[in-house]
Amino acid sequence: MSISSRRDLILGGGMGLGAVALSAMSAQGPHHKARAKNCIFLLMEGGPSHIDTFDPKPRLDSLHMTKFQKERNKFEANMNTGERYYVKSPFQFRRAGKMGIEINSLFESFSGVVDDVCFYRGLRAESVNHPTALYHLNTGNQFGGDPALGAWTSYGLGSINKNLPSFVVLPDTAYPQGGAANWSNGFLPAVHQGTPLRPVGAPVLDMTPPSGVTPERQRMTLDLLNAINSKHQQRHPEHAELAARVATYELAFRMQAEMPKVLDLSKERPETLAMYGDGPIGRRCLLARRLVEAGVRFVQVIVMGWDSHDYIENAHGARIRAIDKPIAALLKDLKRTGLLEETLVVWSGEFGRSPDNGIRGGGEAWGRDHNATAMPCWMAGGGVKAGHIVGATDETGLKAVEAVHPIRDFHVTLLHLLGLDDSKLRYLHAGREKQMSQTGGEVIREVLA
């Protein structure tokens, strides 16, 4: 590096600084024409029931309360064995959209947008344990520690807005099981880590100084720091990393200015705010749209509370009511702004639920246990076959039987829609070429438009 370019790094402003700091962010892709530029992943933590949401099973009405015995063996979880009985869905279903899909009647607003949605019933998870299944869905590996889908997307596509992180997570009030490893950068460079924007407290950690520190004071301290660093840099001209580190301070302060603008909902139209509703899920969905608009590549919205082993009517009922308006609003709003064409929206849990239940609560507290062989999932926007149902589960909803694909194919498909080829999107780590799907997978062609 020449002296003059180094001086530019230290003294210059604007993009040059960010470019150095984020040199690790140079994009690997796209590998082919992308159908979507961004992704909003609505993660329903706890395992929502497909049977009680988008895949009704009338056969369970006649089987309701039929008891049977499932032998306890080492290949079954204790939870899923012993005396079992079938459980019908306590919910009413309504036909919606041109395709006439039957969905839970509580989805009042969402029923109006199903023609933009591709419902996929062929997906299968592998684990019936929350954290391993969450890690699997988020990172492709049941062990924590690998990069999340958002991190791979950021690595593959790079950043659009250099002042904002390219992978943002909007967690629920509590961190999910397995914690921050669900949005880890894993072995990818740290810039690809998901940045959680907390629902309480400062949205980005330490983005603002402790109370009482004025911007003026901060600027003076920063100027002194720059002077000390600049002197030091002159003693070590060979070391470009030093300049990059100086640049991150300036970048951080631009982010400090940019982020509050994105998070400020006060400029939204009243009808938009009303459409999302004033609940916390509505706020997260609206923020997701704003973040995508501002150039964030991958936004994950987490909604917890779907683990309804008991009292599914209450529990799922409340959850469905809570998400109905916000998710419908998100799709409508994206469509209104034209963003839906270039944004892939995904809705999924970490697994589905069983048609049967254990005998807890004397058979009164109807609920459902975990099920990895069938699960609810839908996609909308960029590149998916809107207004279609793809795949099918068996008559009780125990297993996916048509267009069946494992999670890794789901990942390959989502990357594919984002213009990334899983087999090319690789990273050499510890002497091994690693990829999202671990060992490769195939695109689920049936869901593509």
Added chain:
Amino acid sequence: MAKVWFTLLLLARVASAQELLKECLGCHGETMALSKLDLRTRESMLRGGTRGAAVIPGKAAESLLLRMIEAKDGVQMPPGDASKRLPPETVNAIRVWIDAGAPWKESKADTWTKYKPEDLWAFRPLPSLDKSKTVDAFVKSGSVADRRTLIRRVTIDLTGLPPTPEEIDAFVKDKAKDAWPKLIDRLLASPRYGERWGRHWLDVVRYADTSGYSNDFERPNAWRYRDYVIRAFNQDKPYDQFIREQIAGDELDAGSSEARIATGFLRMGPWEHTGMSVEAVTRQMFLDDVTHSTAATFLGLTLGCARCHDHKFDPLPTKDYYRMQAVFSSTEFVRPALPFLPGENVAGLTAAKAHMQGVAGQAKSRMEELRGKKDPDIFEEFKLYQKHTAHYKEALDRFEPKAFAVASGPIDGATDGGPNLRYAKVAAYKAPDVFVLPGGNIQAPAEKVTPGLLTLLDYAAPPVTEAIAGRRSALANWIANERNPLTARVMVNRIWQYHFGEGIAADTNNFGKMGKKPSNPALLDWLAGSFIDSGWSVKAMHRTILLSAFYQRADFTPRRVEAEVLRDSILAVTGELSLDAGGPGVYPQINEDVARQAQHRMGSLAPAYRASPAKRDRNRRSIYTFQQRSLIDPMLEVFNAPSLDMSCERRDTATVPTQAFTLFNGQFAHDMALALAAKLDRQPVRAAFQRVLGRLPDAAEEKAAQATLEKLTKMHAATPAPPRPAAKPVVHTITSELTGEQHRFTHQEDPAAFEHNLHPSQTTPAVRALADIVLALLNSNEFIYVY
């Protein structure tokens, strides 16, 4: 005549093309055919794979095979960076061969990757040791660094803390010839050495105080393993003994508490068994984890790759994987009572236990009060305290003299693993059979295997017993063996990496074909030989390396310090570091928002994070902080502290903007800057430079800092510091699984019990202004880089 020559040449090319393509068969052959491409025959190459035909005879430039090899379309084969490319003469041979129509001599193609000798470097026996040599016989180095640079370099390297101004001064003035070796001896004798180098080892073994997954329950006695590691480094325990104790301490030296604590190594991976887990899966996850981690830690092998299929690149068949796994099939989890050792820190345990019992008792009595009530709000609260009670039940065991360990077969009364496991009966115990599991599928076992070692390194080691006990001893003795070519190489390479930032072989956990080749194999071999010759002394290896001119050279590659070194250094230079060593993990001051963040635990929430009330505890070195898998100190995390779930062979040092937030805006940095400012009275600017950077400012720096200080002092005088905010209650919200509604819990700590850091409102404008100067110094490149 020319034609004859051409034909001869071509035939030679044919042979070499066929030969060269064999390298690709691991992935594009019988076993794998990635991208549906099979390179074993001419037909299959013409047919090609998912990307189309691989070879178009006569048209090399259009043939995908050549384009991939030359990385023409943005994809490179073999994959990796430019260093993985085939050599130009090979590429040329393939080009000539395709252009000549791709002629093919029929022969039975190999179905297995042919190993090139250079890929098997790590498996070769070590050459005999030339004792007359030194490190400098293998490497060149220019001028020697100045003494100030040297003492900072080696002090941070060996202790993880910067030298004090007094130490710097003494070394700079010490003109004796043996000043350098004396300095090294002093640092190696410091208890801080084991804390620094123990941390490196804990990175590799993924040390944590919790089990991860849904409940992330505490491993209440794991800290004794952490302290064992620190002691081992401080005592310079011979590395072969260190290996034997960690793999089979219980078998080899059953009478030694130390050796039994060491076996905690085998249980370091994340692990959980709940009512929703499948028992055979949980057990298999442990067996896979321990097989892989033992091989990676001690042998630098990616043996886990052979779980589903024969290793694609290294000579490690799946059968070997399961034979080694069978060594662990009789390994059972135990938490036996083992009295505390004289060297263990048990100070304050009684008081801490009484305190936690108080908190646990409150949770339990609240739970009992709420039991049986139907109201959904109350039931959620009941579940919360039920979860907290389960949490404390585990956590309270940290004060008990037990060990987080294993045994060969179960032990009455000491089995470990929670209520959901079906324990084997001691009397009827039989080591479970192990089968090869093709594709890693536990439901489709194939051939049964007996315990064994890697076929490749079969240097006449005695066979592994099939009895319940003794399997791990056999493995340990085979690894901790001077005839094992990997063991010493892997360890000296790790040591080299921590001294220089990069190993001689850069992938310290992967000595196979896909790992980077050693940049200086002769040096690596010589170091390995010296290591064995010294009786596996790690401290002797440090001396060998540190006394070299190569280590003392001026053009040393600068490095950013690791997260823990940064935190510990901030505490040290501000005079806030507590040097208490050992004992159960302490809770440092972490970002307040993260501390207050609710954390989901299966069905409810974890208790709120509580920083240790006493400064003396929370300001201890980072290695003694409680390592919770689901909650890593965000300050350490942002400075690239690794996930606690995977072995970390080498720290990432990427620079990201959020590091600036943490160090410039974070409460910890502000508090520590103020703490130092309040301690400096005379010539505060000069003193601040000396304390933080170990040197005085030059004239220009002093002038700039002094001017800033004066302006800031005026500013602070004009705006008084706001008072310390009153302690706010912790509010946690959870969405109920039973009602789908949100429930809110509020928790108020007793603020009187907490020993606060100094607050700006307790200081003068001059001190607060000086704190801003200190903050700038703590953020400077000079402070966080080592040269």
